[in-house]
Amino acid sequence: MSQIIAEELAKKQKEISVAEFFERNKHILGFGNRTRALITSVKEGVDNALDACEDASILPDIYVEIKNHDDGECIIIVEDNGPGIIKQQIPHIFGRLLYGSRFHAIRQSRGQQGIGISAVVLYGQLTTGKHTKIISKIEQDRPAIITNLVIDTNKNRAEIINTDTIHWDKQNGTRVEVSIIADFKRGKKYVYDYLQSTSIVNPHARITYKEPDGTIHIFERTAEQLPQKAEEIKPHPYGVELGTLIKIAKNTKARQLNSFLKTEFSSMGDRTSNAVIEKAGLDKNINPKDMTRDQFLALHKTFKEIKIMAPSTDCLSPIGETLIKRSLKTETQEISPEFIITSSRPPSVHSGNPFQVEVGLVYGGNLPKEGPVKILRFANRIPLLYQQGDCLITQAISSIDWRRYGLTQPAGKGIPTGPAIFMAHISSTQIPYTSESKEAIADVEEIEDEVKLAFRECARKVQKHINKKVSRVKTREKFDLITRILPEIAKKSAHMLDKPVPSLDPIITKIMDVVWIEDVVEYEKVNRKPVQTTLAQEGAEKPRENVITKSKIMVVNYKRNSQKFNLYAIIPKDAVVGTVTPKPIKITSNYIKWSFDSIPPAEKVDVSFELAGLEKGDFDENDLYVENINPAYVIGADKWEGD
Amino acid sequence: MVNKDYSQVLTKIDMIAEKIYNDLQETKIPYLNLPTRTKANIKFDDKLSVWKYGKSSTERNAKSLDGAYMILRTMYMADFIKEMIKVKKSSTLREMYYISEGWDLAKFHSQDESNLLAEDLEVITNCMREDFKLRPEEDGARVIGNLTIDEMTRNNTKKKIHCQDDVGDAGYSIPYNVEKDKITIKSCDADFIVAIETGGMFDRLVENGFDKSNRAVLVHLKGQPARSTRRFIKRLSTEKKLPVLVFTDCDPWSYRIFASVAYGAIKTAHISEYLATPSSQYLGVTPSDIENYELPTDTLTTEDIGALKSELTDPRFQDNFWKGEIKLQLKMGRKSEQQALAKYGLDYVTDTYLPEKLSEMGIIKK
Incomplete structure (x- = not known):
């Protein structure tokens, strides 16, 4: 009897199709409503495009277009200049969910989820019943392949409607066109924000965006270099879960526990491996494939108890302070912000x-x-x-x-x-x-x-910036006073009395009573290579841009006696130092140091230096310090606190 | 116009230029000293019976940007005044403000700034604005009463004006210059002067013939009175020995109008003896009147209350009368207008209120 019931039930149990799974979980996958669906679709398309370009070391040039119909149907087009996809791979990438190479690798990557662009294809076909069009070209001389496909939701496989070769002007790249039901009116702002934000953290990418009404936004590239490639690393013992540990042990080629630990995990040398094994009370010669669950549990527990070196950080690809600043500057141009400050840990x-x-x-x-x-x-x-x-x-x-x-x-x-x-x-x-x-x-x-x-x-x-600004305003006022107002007072009083204009120098030093430092940063476009005067040259191998950043510093002694002190100018680490005047007594990777033996009262010293390897605006404010002089006597520089 | 002797004014102006020039030559940071022009620095001058600036002074020096600007502007203004005296022209304060547009660094940002500096210049040189050939924008107010004035017209002829027979209901208009080279008070047959804050009340008294029935000279103050109005009242009162009664609304701002007529204003305390009439008396409307006459009232605003409290610390309001009235008003929390007297009919003010108040003050006998 019970067997009959079980058989009856078994008839009802069947595989849940991908489509059903998607339909039930669309909120977790980012398609919860029509606005989210729009943004997720654009996002998956753009992520895919960026990844494709970067994998092939191509500076991304991405085109995004949205066409909007009144009935709520949007056509989303994402086009890249990546390496293209070979014909056989197209159905796998666009027509299968949970298919990809990124999911298993341990390194910094955009995707991680592996749901990707095929989810958009599926959402499109579920909401509009239309197929997705993919054009891809892998080589200049070959024709492009055009493929129309849908996903067979029972099999989680692509169903190709047709495929053909066509002429495409592009050298290489991929273009995807998906029709989806989405709310462009509501999503409009988010799409723009998303693309702008993407451009900020991907300064090496150029993104062109065409809205349904024909408006074109171009998010310009601000860096000509691809980000450093993130290296793939092995899992670190601190981060591995028990199940994963067991799985890795099942698949390893190592036959002994100690070589297993050394080859499959990062930061595990002889000493650490042996220490872990000993503390876990295991035999270092045991074959990992033969280990029991309890033995794995002991091993896993011991990982947390032993001090293991931090993993190598080659697997990360940060953007870098200079590029973040440059991107933020480009994206906020219309706002003309007062300052942009970055910091990196x-x-x-x-x-x-x-x-x-x-x-x-x-x-x-x-x-x-x-x-x-x-x-x-x-x-x-x-x-x-x-x-x-x-x-x-x-x-x-x-x-x-x-x-x-x-x-x-x-x-x-x-x-x-x-x-x-x-x-x-x-x-x-x-x-x-x-x-x-x-x-x-x-x-x-x-x-x-x-x-x-x-x-x-x-x-x-x-x-620091605020303090500098305040002291700059004060300095500007004083300077106005002695260079414009005071001479005008002298002139007027002399004129009224019909007498010669009196000399003002002694009064000026009395009013100012400081050493006054003012600086300006200028940029010059040049074709020549900068003359190098450095002692140690760390950034020399960096590619040189054809913009020279010129910093001019004026030092005036408005004190009543001669002054002797040292001046330091901070320079960015990635800059190459060009001509420096007067001759500095020291140049390091992050500062230039001058020594002034004696500046007589009312005398001026012009200091200048050139920096190459930077773009316009990367270095827009001097950071100046003084030493061997009471900093209260100085306007325009702070006290030097040591290297 | 009679040619006034300006040589003394010129000398005083040049003294400023000399002071600055000498500072520069002696390598001193140039500065100018002038009395602090605030409520805290006005003192009662026993000899003159008016409020004058006290001993505290402010130094404006070229060490700071503001001080340097002030000195530069002072020089420009002084030079401009010299020039006007030379070419026998005068200008309004507003005109001078516009002329300063061409003064480059020394130009003013608002007319208040240039007006204040003109007053500073008066204080520094001990001259009057009129000596500088600067005149205000606003004209003086109106007068009606049994007096005759000789006014020097722009054709350099004297014109005799009787302030009842030769004028319409609007009265005689007080010119901006009321010094002796411009007007002479020939004769006056009246017993007292009533200075009235609002035009409405002035016209009511004129229509009711109060000037004739009570032998009064009526002067319209037009709110806070112009210098020439105060100077005119001062001259009429001293020359013809007439008591001055100030008749205003019942609120803190009106009390300040009275104070400027009687004691001198804080802004112009350097020339109080020319402008103020210390013997002036406050006629009303007083907070006690509100109670006694059961006048219609409004609630005091927060600004009103603040102003009343500030008057309690104003050295000009320190006598028992004012202290009592201000405290009473703060307690009532109410204020009233002159024209609230119309509650009892249009003739009530002339038939009842003024005769009662004036006899109470001993000005007229019942």
Whole structure:
């Protein structure tokens, strides 16, 4: 009897089709509503395009177009200049869910989920019943392949409607056209924000975006170099889960436990492996394939108890401070911000996963003074658009008191208000998201600490900038006073009395009573190579741009006696030093030092230096310090605190 | 116009230029000293019976940007005044403000700035604005009463004007210059002067013939009175020995109008003895009147209350009368207007209120 029931039931049990799975889980996959569907579709297309270009070491040039019909149907077109896809692979990449190469590798990558572009294809065919069109070309001299396909949802395989060769002007690349039901009216702003944000963290990419009404936005490339390739690394013992450990042991070629640990994990040398094995009470010669669950459990537990070196951080590909600053500058041009400050932390580790934090802060200009600051969150060069409140980045910003940096913040907590944009980028082999939709980063202490440290460093730089600005205003006033107003007073009084104009020099030193340092940074386009005067030359091998950054510093002694002191100018690490006058007594990778033996009263000394290897705006403010003189006597430079 | 002797004014102006020039030559940071022009620095001058600036002074020096600008502007203004005296022209304060547009670094950002500096210049040189050939924008107010004035017209002829027979209902208009080279008070047959804040009340008294029935000279103050109006009242009162009664609304701002007529204004305390009439008395409307006459009222605003409290610390309001009235008003929390007297009919003010108040003050006998 019971057997009959079981058989009856078995008849009802069947494989759930991919389509059903998708339909039931579309909210987790980012297709929860028509607005989200639009953004997710664009996002998957663009991510795919960027990855394709980077894998082939091609500077991405991506074209995104949305066509919108009244009935809510949108055609999304994403085109790249990547290596193209061979004919046989097209059905796999676009026609199968959970298919990809990224899912298994441990390195920083955009995707991680492997749901990718095929989900968009499926969403399109489910909502519009239309197929997806893919054009791809892999070589200049070959024709392009055009493929129309849908996904056979029972088999999770592509069903090719037709395929043909066509002529395509492009040298190589891929173009995808998907029709989906989406809400463009509501999603419009998000699509723009997403593409702009993507451009900020991908300065090597050029993105062109055409809206349904024909408006074209171009997010220009600001870096001509591809990001450093993230190396693939082996899992670190701190981050591995028991199940994964058992799985790796099943597949390993190693026959002994100690060689298994050394070959399959990072940071495991002889000494550490033996220490782990000993502490776990295991035999180092045991074949991992023969280990029991209890033995794995002991091994896994011991991992956490032994000090193991942090994993190598080659697997990360941070953007870099100079490029972040440059991107933020380009994207905020219309706002003409007062300053952009960036800060970057050294790599760190959370449960065996390397990560690195980079942050930026844009302040002032035409940014709205009312309302909370804008927070731009990024993980592995992907903008996070939703669930801002649940994100660790937001929490880290909220925990810092921003009130003395020109922002409003009730009780010194929470998201500050004021004309600012906060940006944070976290690169990691494993981003700990709060949920499957991957929109917010979970509360991991190590990461939060690093984000806070990065923003605190930014805040200190802001404070310095504010101080400099205040002293600059004062300096400007004094300078106006002695160079314009005082001579005018002298002239007028002499004129009224019909007498000669009196000399002002002694009064000027009396009024000023400081050593006054003023500087200006200029850019010159040149074709020549800079003359090098350096002692140690660290950045010499970097490619030279044809812009020379020229810094001119004027030092005037407005004190009543001669002055002797040292002057330091900070230079960026990635710059190459050109001509320096007068002759400095020292040049290191981050500063130039001059020594002035004696500057007589009312005398002026002109100091200048050239920097190459930077773009216009990378170095836009001198950072000057003085030594062997009371800093209170100096306007325009701070006290040198040592190297 | 009679040619006034300006040589003394010129000397005083040049003294400023010399002071600055000498500072520069002696390698001193140039500076100018002038009395602090605030409420805290006005003192009662027993000899003149008016409020004058006290001993505290402010130094404006070229060490700071503001001080240097002030000195430069002072020089430009002084030079401009010299030039006007030379070519026998005068200008309004507003005209001077516009002329300063061409002064490059020394130009003013608002007319308030240039007006204040003109006053500073008066204070520094001990001259009057009129000596500088600067005149205000606003004209003086109106007068009706049994008096005759000789006014020097622009054709350099004297014109005799009787302030009842030769004028319409609007009265005689007080010119901006009321010094002796411009007007002479020939004769006056009246017992007292009533200075009235609002035009409406002035016209009511004129229509009711109060000037004739009570032998009064009526002067319309037009709110905070212009210098020439105050100077005219001062001359008429001293030359013809007439008491001055000030009749205003019942609020803190009106009390300040009275104070500027009687004691001198804080802004012009350097020339109080020319402008103020210390014997002036406040007729009403007083806070006590509100109670006694049961006048219609409004609630005091926060600004009103602030102004009343500030008057309690103003050295000009320190006598028992004012302290009592201001405290009473703060307690009532109400204010009233002159024209609220119309509650009892159009003739009530002339038939009842003024005769009662004036006899109470001993000006007229019942």
